Amino acid sequence: MSKENSMRGPALVFDNVSLKLGGTQVLDAVSFQVEAGALHCLVGPNGGGKTSLVRALLGQMPHTGSIRLDGEASRPVGYVPQLADFDRNVPMSVYDVMALLGQRRPAFLGSSRAARAANAEALQRTGVAGMGHKAFGSLSGGQRQRVLLAQAITPMPRLLILDEPTAGIDKPGLQLVERLVKELQDSGVTIVWINHDLEQVRRIAQSVTVLNQRVLLHGATQKLPTSWSTADE
Incomplete structure (x- = not known):
């Protein structure tokens, strides 16, 4: 099903979002937008605040600033957390x-x-x-x-949040998940994917935000640097 024939998921607007845990600044004035129906990746070093930002979006962590969903979001939000011990x-x-x-x-x-x-x-x-x-x-x-x-x-859902969903998945499973996520995005679902695999990000995403407490880079996937140090310059 094409996007033209389906209802798109919501756009996301993060406006000056800051978050502290104890005395540690986890997010510092984070502002960016995700287009409706986009497959958008959040990348950055471990501890850079990616999961905290997603949890703030889900209403699980207190923060300052605002996070707004613009558009159709009446259906439940889908969420795949990091693989936890079970x-x-x-x-x-x-x-x-x-x-x-x-x-x-x-x-x-x-x-x-x-x-x-x-x-x-x-x-x-x-x-x-x-x-x-x-x-x-x-x-x-x-x-x-x-x-x-x-x-x-x-x-x-119309909005799907993925926190490293392919961790521990073999190559055939990885290809299946990528294909499914692309099908969902093609049907109009807005997808935010936390990802450490830069090659995969370049392969599947339309846009990307590099996050390390603050936004280091935001835009088309082609702007993605080859390393975090490049993004921090």
Whole structure:
């Protein structure tokens, strides 16, 4: 489906966003915009504030300044966090995890038939079809990331936030995720992707922001430097 035939996701406007943790300045007067329907990458060194900015966008961290969504954003925001440690002994299946994360009614009622069908379709799209009844803790790190991506697109959001979603994913899985993300962007979803792989950023993104507490560079992907030191000059 082309963007012309679908409703675009929202544009994002970050205006003078600052954030402190304890006495440490994590973000310092960050201002930039993401166009509606764009695939935009956030890059920069570890500790540069990328995840903190995303968490501020999601309303999870207090900050000064403003973050505004302009346009159609009535659907839920999809979010794939960094791969977190998970107790592999927790007796939950993939479907259990998806039901818990996407619960819209009391948990004891379980998932609705429509939700189960949507979850199965999303798992197929992310390349982990047939794993719904497997223990979530038995999956590899890359498989768990793809389950989290499946959850993030159920229901289909208009804004999708990805925090290093391809960490731990093998090459075939990486290609599948890239293809899926491009399909989502082509359908009008606005995507913000935290990414450390500069080659991948150049391959998939239309625009980029280099962040290290403040904005070092913002614009078309072609402006992306070859190293962080180049961006800081």
